[in-house]
Each structure stands twice: as C-alpha cells, then as structure tokens.
Amino acid sequence: MIDKTGIAKRIAQEVRDGMYINLGIGIPTLVANYIPKNLNVVLQSENGLLGIGPFPTEDQVDPDLINAGKQTITMMPGSALFSSAESFAMIRGGHVDLTILGAMEVSERGDIANWKVPGKMVKGMGGAMDLVASAKNIIVAMQHCSKDGASKLLPTCTLPITGLQCVKKIVSDMAVLDVLPEGGFKLLERAPGISVEQIKNATAGKLVVEGEIPEMMIN
Amino acid sequence: MINKVVENAIVATADIPDNATLMLGGFGLCGIPENSISALLKKGVKGLTCISNNAGVDDFGIGLLLKTRQVRKMISSYVGENAEFERQLLSGELEVELIPQGTLAERIRAGGAGIPAFYTPAGVGTEVAIGKETRDFDGKVYLLESWLRADFSIVKAWKGDTAGNLVYKGTARNFNPMMAAAGKITIAEVEELVPLGELDPNQIHTPGIYVHRIFKGTGYEKRIEQRTTR
Numbered sequence: 122m123i124d125k126t127g128i129a130k131r132i133a134q135e136v137r138d139g140m141y142i143n144l145g146i147g148i149p150t151l152v153a154n155y156i157p158k159n160l161n162v163v164l165q166s167e168n169g170l171l172g173i174g175p176f177p178t179e180d181q182v183d184p185d186l187i188n189a190g191k192q193t194i195t196m197m198p199g200s201a202l203f204s205s206a207e208s209f210a211m212i213r214g215g216h217v218d219l220t221i222l223g224a225m226e227v228s229e230r231g232d233i234a235n236w237k238v239p240g241k242m243v244k245g246m247g248g249a250m251d252l253v254a255s256a257k258n259i260i261v262a263m264q265h266c267s268k269d270g271a272s273k274l275l276p277t278c279t280l281p282i283t284g285l286q287c288v289k290k291i292v293s294d295m296a297v298l299d300v301l302p303e304g305g306f307k308l309l310e311r312a313p314g315i316s317v318e319q320i321k322n323a324t325a326g327k328l329v330v331e332g333e334i335p336e337m338m339i340n
Numbered sequence: 341m342i343n344k345v346v347e348n349a350i351v352a353t354a355d356i357p358d359n360a361t362l363m364l365g366g367f368g369l370c371g372i373p374e375n376s377i378s379a380l381l382k383k384g385v386k387g388l389t390c391i392s393n394n395a396g397v398d399d400f401g402i403g404l405l406l407k408t409r410q411v412r413k414m415i416s417s418y419v420g421e422n423a424e425f426e427r428q429l430l431s432g433e434l435e436v437e438l439i440p441q442g443t444l445a446e447r448i449r450a451g452g453a454g455i456p457a458f459y460t461p462a463g464v465g466t467e468v469a470i471g472k473e474t475r476d477f478d479g480k481v482y483l484l485e486s487w488l489r490a491d492f493s494i495v496k497a498w499k500g501d502t503a504g505n506l507v508y509k510g511t512a513r514n515f516n517p518m519m520a521a522a523g524k525i526t527i528a529e530v531e532e533l534v535p536l537g538e539l540d541p542n543q544i545h546t547p548g549i550y551v552h553r554i555f556k557g558t559g560y561e562k563r564i565e566q567r568t569t570r
Contacts, residue, residue, distance in 0.1 A: 167441065168367040169511045176570045184370065184562035185498075185510035191368040191421075192568035202510060204517045204545075205367065205393070206449040209442030213461065232465075242430075243438065244420030250468065251442030254461035285465035 122294045123312045123339065128262050130155045130339050131310075132221055132292050135260055141165055143212065143252060145222030146190045148262040152221055163197075165217055167208050167248045172200030189248065209248070213255040220256035222249065224263045224288070226278045229326035231288040231300040233261065234280035246283065253284030265293035265323050272325035274298070274306055296320045297337060298328075305329045310337045341503040341536050344554045349379035352527045352553045356380065356492050359387040359412070363448065363490040363519040364402060367393050368421075368565050371512030372401050373496040375529045375557040380405060389413040391488055393444065393515055397421050400563050409433065415488070417441035421565065440468060443485050445518060451489040452521025452550070460485055493523025496557070497546065500530035501537075504551030505544045513545060520550040529557040 123131070125148050133155035136142065143165045144150050153173070156162060164173040166188045173188060174195035181195055188194045211217060226234040233253055236246040253259060266272055274291070291298045297310040305327040308320060311334050321328055346352045353376055356362070366372030380388075381404050388411050395414050396403030403422050405411050413435040419425055428434035439447070440462040450458055459482035463469050473484040495516040498509035506528055508516060520526050528546075533556035 166511065168370070168514050176568045178570050182564070182567065182569065183510060184564050185512040187368065187370050187511055187564075187566070191370070191565040193564060193566065194568075202508075202513060205441065205445040205514045206518050209445050213442060242420075242426050245416060245418035245438045246440050246468075247418040248441035250440035250466060251460075251462040254464060282466045 122315060123337070124294070125151060127312070127339050128292050128294060131297065131337050132260055132262055133157070135290070136160060136162055136219065138162070140218040141171070141216065142219045142221065143167065143217050143256070145220075145249070147223045149221040149223060150190065165208070165211070166194070167205070167212065167252070169203050169205060169208050170196065170200060172197040209251050212248070212251055215255060215257055217256060218258060220252050220259045222252065222259070222261060224261045224273070226273050226275055226280050227261055227263065227288050227291055227300070228275050228278045229300070229306055230304050231286045232278050233283050233288050234278040236283050237281040239281070249283050253287045256287065259288050260290045260292065261288050263291060263293050265295040272323055274324045274326050276326045295323055301329065307331075308334050310335055312337055313339070343502050344504040344548065344551055345502050345533065346553045346555050348555050349375035349529060349557070350382070352376065352529070352555050353379045353383060356383070356385055358385055360385070360491045361389040362391065363493040363523055364390055364392040365495040365514065365516035365519050366401065367511065367514035369396065369401050369563050371496050371508065371514050371516055372396070373494045373529050374560055376494045376527060377401065377404060380410065381408060384408070384410070386410050387412045389415065391415040391448070391490060393417050393441065395419045395422050395425050397565065398424050400561070406434070413437065415439060415444075417444050445515060447485055447488040448515065448518040448522045451487040452518055455487060457484055457486045459483065488522060490519070490523045491525065493519040493526040495520045495526065495528050497528055497530045499532045499534060499539060500528055500551075500554050501534050501539050501548070502554070503536060504528060504548030504554050505539055506530065506546035506551065507539060507543060508545050517546050520546045525552050526550055527552065528554045530554060531557060531560060
C-alpha cells in the first residue's frame with residue numbers, strides 16, 4: 122500500500138507539459154509538490170486565480186490571496202485573477218485540461234460520490250459538482266477501502282452522487298485503474314507489495330485484468 | 341458624474357428592513373463586507389435571507405449574524421466552518437439551500453444580466469436536479485437553473501471612486517462583481533475611496549452603474565482562515 126504522498130506522487134506522473142489543472146482539497150493539493158520541474162503547467166483555483174504559486178513566506182502572507190481551501194498562497198509570474206463566474210465559465214467551458222479530486226466512492230461507470238454522508242452534517246458541494254460535470258479529464262485520488270475494509274470501488278455508488286460517468290482514472294493506495302467507457306475498472310498498476318488477488322478482493326465493482334500488471338514506479 | 345458616496349456603513353444599510361434578501365460578497369472570509377456586517381449586527385435587522393458562498397466562521401463574517409439569530413435562510417455552496425451554524429441547522433432554526441458553486445455564481449450573474457434561466461451540466465443526476473427541468477443538447481443532459489436577485493447586494497472592493505466604479509484585489513474579487521449587478525440596491529464598501537479620474541477606466545472591474553451607495557470602510561481585520569506558510 123502507498124500513503125497519501127505516494128498517491129500524490131503517482132498522480133503527478135499523469136501531468137503533461139502545457140496543462141491547465143484544477144486541484145481539489147486534500148491529497149490533490151499535495152500533487153502540486155511533485156509535478157516535474159521541467160513541465161510548464163498552470164494551476165487553477167476556482168475562487169478566481171490561474172497561476173497558483175507556492176505557499177507564502179511569513180512576510181508574503183496576503184489575506185486577499187487564498188486558494189479554494191482558504192489557505193494563503195502566492196501567485197506565479199503571469200497569473201490572472203477573475204471572478205467566480207469567470208472561473209466556472211472556464212471550468213464548464215472545458216478549458217481546464219485536468220481535474221484532480223478526492224472521492225468517497227466511485228462506481229464502475231465512473232460515477233463519483235464525494236460531497237455528502239447521510240446522517241452527518243452536510244457542508245455543501247462547493248465547486249465539486251460543476252467540476253465533475255464538465256472536466257475533460259478527471260483523476261480521482263482515494264483510499265481503495267474504508268477503515269473497516271469495505272470497497273469504495275463499487276458497481277453503483279451508495280452515497281449521494283456528485284456527478285455521473287465522469288471519472289476517467291483512479292489512483293488509490295492499492296492500484297492505478299482506468300474507468301472503461303463501457304463500464305468496469307481496468308487494472309493498470311499495483312502498489313508496491315500488493316498482489317492482483319488483493320486488489321480483486323478489495324474491488325466490489327467489475328475489475329478487468331489483462332496480462333501482467335506492473336508495479337507503480339514511485340520515487 | 342453621479343456622486344454615490346455615503347458617510348459610513350450605518351448610513352448605507354439604514355433602510356434594510358427585516359426579512360430582506362441580501363447578497364454578501366466574499367469567498368470564505370476573503371473579500372467580505374466587514375463594515376456592513378457590523379452595521380447589520382448593530383441595527384439588529386432580523387429574518388434575513390443571505391445569499392453568500394459561505395456562512396463565515398463562529399465569530400467573524402456572516403457567523404456574527406447567525407449567532408444573533410438575524411438570519412432565517414442561507415443560500416450557499418459550502419458552509420462547513422461554523423459550529424453555531426450546524427447547531428441552528430440541526431435544530432431547524434435555520435433554513436439552508438446548498439447550490440453548486442458555479443451554479444451559484446452563474447445564477448447571480450444571470451440575475452444582474454437579465455437572464456431569467458440557463459442550462460448547466462452541474463448537478464445532473466444528483467439531488468440538486470430533483471424537481472428541475474432537464475434538456476438534451478448535442479447528446480448531453482443539462483439542468484435548467486433560474487436567476488438570483490437581491491433586495492440589497494453588499495460588496496467589498498479594494499478601491500472605488502465617488503461614481504461607484506470598483507477595483508478588487510487578489511482573490512477578494514470572487515462573488516463581488518456579479519452580486520454588485522444583481523442587487524436592487526447595491527452597497528459597496530472600499531478600503532480606499534478616491535476622487536473621480538484617479539482610477540484607470542481600462543482597469544475597472546465593476547462599472548459604477550451597478551453601485552448605488554459607496555463608502556470608505558474602516559478598521560479592516562481581514563481575518564485569515566488557514567494561515568499557511570512555507
């Protein structure tokens with residue numbers, strides 16, 4: 122199994138030169154730390170910024186400059202600022218190349234649930250429904266199973282849905298999987314030390330295994 | 341040019357009645373109209389419907405108005421940072437309508453732009469879509485969402501001139517420009533109030549036509565929710 126850092130490092134390998142990317146809160150935010158330095162990418166913050174820079178030093182902290190997780194940030198040279206309406210126009214308009222977000226459940230059809238647990242305080246969906254409804258390419262960072270061992274990769278989601286048929290790829294603590302257009306999770310890579318058998322047992326939805334499955338390369 | 345300047349937040353908000361629908365700018369605590377919120381608190385106006393992306397924290401922002409039970413209903417996309425909010429919601433004292441953030445932004449934009457409804461992909465197949473009309477465009481399903489407008493919109497800008505032209509700073513812009521256009525009466529509070537001609541017309545974010553009252557705010561705290569440093 123790999124930890125959160127491992128998941129972030131593996132997702133960072135999916136980033137290509139020239140991409141505009143929206144990173145969700147949690148593990149997806151960590152991905153920014155592992156994007157290869159030779160790639161030119163632009164990070165979008167849905168509260169109105171293209172070009173998120175590193176966290177500020179103490180004397181750079183500006184209360185008027187935060188990310189979607191409400192953390193203080195800096196801007197890269199060449200950044201652009203805009204309103205929330207403009208921000209979601211670029212999201213819905215398909216201008217963002219890659220969206221990386223967390224999930225509580227994903228179905229074998231690519232449905233995602235990540236905003237509400239019945240019986241718990243509902244905090245709201247924020248921008249998640251807009252992002253999953255429009256993004257061209259969605260990679261999900263998630264735990265393969267819950268703490269009590271129940272699979273989170275399911276035939277159908279049991280939690281309230283955030284969006285339908287939108288997830289393209291999953292990087293979990295156990296595996297890398299593609300969601301097939303016809304339905305099903307196609308196993309691409311195993312986490313170091315994890316067997317195909319273990320992944321089969323941990324995946325409740327339809328799992329497609331073809332040929333030898335390599336181990337993830339994470340450094 | 342028409343002079344929109346009023347003395348302060350107390351004067352600017354004086355005619356906001358009980359049960360009014362308000363839009364309040366800001367994302368988290370960034371770009372919120374601190375002076376006007378304080379004035380509403382002092383004024384004690386009740387039964388408010390507040391349209392704002394978030395609901396502040398327990399002791400700052402809209403959280404202050406929740407604590408004094410001045411808010412009847414919140415229309416927001418994310419309300420997670422407030423314990424008093426949670427208590428009032430669970431006890432049924434407070435009504436909450438949760439809206440996807442992009443839909444919220446566009447409904448407000450539509451309100452100011454005179455577009456009563458529009459189709460969006462956000463929320464299709466989710467509980468947000470319950471009871472709403474859907475329609476197929478080029479093989480994809482979209483959801484019909486209607487505009488939002490307010491009796492009073494209260495926005496915060498960095499600089500403004502006496503004609504109500506506004507310039508925002510950093511990510512404090514967020515919902516403020518759309519809200520400015522969607523209020524029957526729009527109140528703008530600014531950190532710097534400058535004479536006509538001082539703002540570059542090429543750089544105006546909100547043209548003064550949308551703003552009815554403007555005043556120079558004082559004592560901005562600009563509280564930071566997640567102070568994160570290297």
